[in-house]
Amino acid sequence: MGKYRSSSRVRTAPKSDGPHVIWRGIGCFMMLIIPVISIAAGVELIKYGVDQRWPFPYQLMGTPRLPEFFFKSSGLITIFGPLTTIQNFYAIAAASILIMILLSGIISVIYGVVYSMTGPSRYGPTDAPPPKIKTKKYTR
Numbered sequence: 001m002g003k004y005r006s007s008s009r010v011r012t013a014p015k016s017d018g019p020h021v022i023w024r025g026i027g028c029f030m031m032l033i034i035p036v037i038s039i040a041a042g043v044e045l046i047k048y049g050v051d052q053r054w055p056f057p058y059q060l061m062g063t064p065r066l067p068e069f070f071f072k073s074s075g076l077i078t079i080f081g082p083l084t085t086i087q088n089f090y091a092i093a094a095a096s097i098l099i100m101i102l103l104s105g106i107i108s109v110i111y112g113v114v115y116s117m118t119g120p121s122r123y124g125p126t127d128a129p130p131p132k133i134k135t136k137k138y139t140r
Contacts, residue, residue, distance in 0.1 A: 050088065064090060
């Protein structure tokens with residue numbers, strides 16, 4: 001028995017180190033669903049833009065061309081070969097990335113607003129209250 005320990009121990013439940021399991025599930029779901037939504041929106045946006053004759057950079061239009069060393073390897077051409085059949089692939093990829101960034105930003109802002117309204121208070125029960133300092137305007 002130690003000098004500063006009492007003989008009876010009070011056991012407390014260990015504090016969890018991570019977020020609740022439901023929040024992890026929602027985060028995993030969002031990591032899967034946001035890219036799918038972004039790619040689908042990118043494809044439809046580029047289709048609509050081509051139909052409406054929007055001015056896209058000509059470098060993004062057409063089918064992609066693979067470098068020569070891809071054709072020397074049967075494994076690389078098997079993996080990346082189907083990409084050469086997608087019309088306007090670079091434009092779709094660029095639009096998808098921009099939509100993904102925009103969608104993720106909007107969701108983050110919404111999450112921040114909701115968390116600030118419903119989250120825990122700024123100060124806990126063991127925190128000291130913030131100092132109340134009255135300052136006077138300094139004049140010479």
